[in-house]
Amino acid sequence: MPMSEVCRRLGEQRGKAIRLVAYPLEAPGPFGLWLNTPSADYILYQAETTPAHQQHIIAHELGHLLAGHSSDESDDAVWQRLLPDIPPDVIRRALRRTNYDTDQEREAENVATLLLERAAAITAAMRPGRSSRARRAQRALGDDREWL
Secondary structure, eight states: OOHHHHHHHHHHHHTSOEEEEEEOOOSSSOSEEEEEOSSOEEEEEESSSOHHHHHHHHHHHHHHHHHTOOOOGGGHHHHHHHOTTSOTTTOSEEEEOSOSOSHHHHHHHHHHHHHHHHHHHHHHHHSTTOOHHHHHHHHHHOOTTSOO
């Protein structure tokens, strides 16, 4: 299951859309950003990387969202440089990902790992002609009709 589907389901459950935006983020710099606005959450991810890396970036930013993390207000200048078209008062919370030196980054990375593993298990279990082993794994993981 792609992270876009995870975002769609989670957005429905939360009552607030999660929009994914491929964006040519400067390198070196963050690979992904989570922007929390009044109308929707936005996950910007590096447009110029592999699809697998993009999925990981999205899962990591979802980790921040699910854990309720907040950003350092000293990052405001970074956001204005990276995203000059978004008025500062529209963005209530933003996080950027550059390393795993903080508890928040490690927690988001752990959530990303769990999300990607669960999404892969659901994808494998939904394939036609799946093996008995895959069916057993699906039963063990639970109903795939939940948000994830």
